[in-house]
Amino acid sequence: MKNFNWLALGFLAPALIVITVFFLAPVILTGIFSFTSMSTSTGVTGGEYLLNQSGLRALADKGLNQTTLDQLNNAGYVVDEQGLAVLAEKHGAATADEMRKLHENGQFSARRDMERALKDLKANKIRSTKDRKAAAELFKHSLLNERFETEAKFRTALVEGDIPTEDHEIIVTQAYTGWVWTTDNIKLLFSLPSTLRYAGNTLIYVTLTLIFNIGFGLFLAITTFYLPAKSASTFRAIWFLPRILPPVMYVLLWKWLTWDTGFIATTLSWVGVAPKNWMLDTSTHAWVVVVLINGSFGASLGMILFSSAIKAIPSSILYSSEVDGANRWQQVRYIILPHLRWPILFITSYQTLSLLTSFEHILLSTEGGPGRATEVWSLAAYHIALDNYGGNLQYGLGATFAVALVIIGIIASLFYLRFFNFNEMVAKPKIEG
């Protein structure tokens, strides 16, 4: 540890914290969540024990015998001596006596009925709603609709309710409201027909956008390289606009352009083309727009990187090629492109990974439509985990979708490293060897 540089650690600390908090922690948590049944209804922080009608129904489906089911279902409220004794303690013997006269051994299935029975008291009225509710609880035998904080308490209640011991296990499992560890999400992922569609959509999206990104970025970099410096920077600045505009604004401009009351539709209506929504008319329209939106956004990054890489090519090489009689195309083909191998590798792998996970432009423009035609994997993960009209968000399943994406991303990176022969490119220069 003698050589340990505390100053360096100090300088690195902010980066380490940011990486841990905003990258490592979410990735690890997503990984953990993907193996759980976590949803809105299970909560995130743990569960309690609750048996309700839905739970009884599920128990019946799981094969719990009818006798136990009836026992659980029909326990209800009973005006028994035990309850009356406590009632006498709390509200006086006279109240308990009157209740005994009115409803001795009376059985009530619902709390409301029990409260109504207590309202029958005439001479010894329990006037406050709160007290009456508390009094009703004294006669409760049913453990339905009651939350038990711990398993032990719930098991005690089962014992007190004379539920056969052999049935406890299945009831306890069903009654737990929290999330459990499970691999069901992965099974579900492979059995849902929509999974294949999302995978296909993602493949289309990444491939087409990537081709557009790199191709157009290269085109802009090379063409502006041959332009006079001033107009070159003007062109670059224009193509940089999509990146510096806020995404919401940027996509809104595309919407104004493509809506059925938008620019394209209005202009074309002058030459007799019926107005239509150029973004959502068919899935082809949607794909073209999605690729253009994301492509124009991504191309600017490629343009900047490629431009500076071209500038780094020693001008003597270009001059000598001109002396040798090379035309522009030959310069591009034999000098510029070979020199751009590194930046092209970088942009390709970087963009693949970011396209795999980016969905904000699609969410804002087509929202996956029409008919889920442009619903890519990451957007589906978002919809499953965080957007559901009915309210029960599937955090666990959404996380599984996200983890699958991480795995695909890692495989893609490994593939790129091999394909572009990464080791050779980072090999030590022989001259310094």
Next chain:
Amino acid sequence: MMTISILKKALLASAMVLSTTAAFAEDITITVWAGGSNESDSYRMDAIEMAADILSKEQAILGNELNITIEKKRDFGGWSEFKQAVTLAAEAGTAPNIVVSSHLDIAPWSEAGYIVPVEDYLDLDAWPINNIYGNLLKIASFDGVQWGIPQDAESRPFFFWKETMSKIGYSDADIEALPAKVQAGEYTLANVLEDAKKAVDMGLVEKGYGFYPRASNGPDFAQFYLSFGGELQDPATGKLVLDKTAMQAMYQFFVDAVDAGITRKNHIGTDGSQWYADVANGKVAMWHGGTWHYGRYTGKEGNNDFFDTIQFSLIPAGNDAGKANTITHPLVYLITDQETDRAEEIAAQLINIASEPRINTLHAIKSSHLGITRQQANIELYSGNRWAAEATERLLPYASSQPNHLQYGAFSEALWKGLEASWTGVQTPADAIKEVEAELIAILGDELIIR
């Protein structure tokens, strides 16, 4: 000496009185969050403020000083942001005391322990709960437990633009008789296709503007499933039901509407403001919406002559298997689980008072919703409002609701996915149904009945 000692005693006594009063003084802050609300829905939260005032006065008479501060919030972006905010706050232990949300949230939120049943605190047989319509109360319950109190009611009518209808050959008397014919099943969705096509063919409305449905997922589409004889929940078992024949017929109806040129293929995702502007001023022949649209059409969209320009009815039946219907999707007041029982108790008292017919009427009329209690018919502000009175009478008795079921969200999403795919021509209705079925079997398992 005597006077001094009397003075002393008096001072002491008053000091004691003051100190005991101070000991009884109770300050409590109650937070109310309302989802899906805008300015016209302000009484969703203001009613709680009025209730706090009444409760404090009631307590003052009993000699208790109860100071309630109400904190209100309704700006959440959309429904999903609101629901995320509530669930995250609940997980963090900082949930608002009172939440105004969809009744569909009751199932997941009760299971998660975010909310507590109102029946733990309120006498369901006492005023004003005993005056609330039974079907609405039932919608605010889950598994036999009363979790919430309906905050408002609404239903989702079918609308006709009168002028267009008369131009395609309906007399004024015919138009007046339409709601009754729809209800009797004599005017069906097949007639809708036919009449909307006439309107488009005659050039009364543009192509794609004959029938103008809702442009995003919502309870409305379940109505069309019911129109074709579908059922959402099996009453005997409480399980969700996928009636494939009804669902496919429903999908086919929207496909037919697109093929006939009366509905736009890319209608889904139409901007909300554009949608309202289109329907409120005669650009569209027929459409469906909600009772609260009345406020929007006559307010922001400037239709000053609602009753002379628009006719409304139930959603027509699709075929012999189904019947005319409408769905009510009330918002509900829910009480969240708090550290102290006292906060829950006061919150429950407040939503109870806020459900007083007179207070609820303020919300109903201001926001063009329907009332929740029978007695509102005896309050002039309500009974004197033609829209509230007629809509209540024509629609509410036939209103059903979506089931409170843990998995209903997944069910509704799958239903919508299939509809979207058929509507936009990405899949045929038959293929869409196959995918919906496979998806629902995988997700719902035993909780699904397929017919």
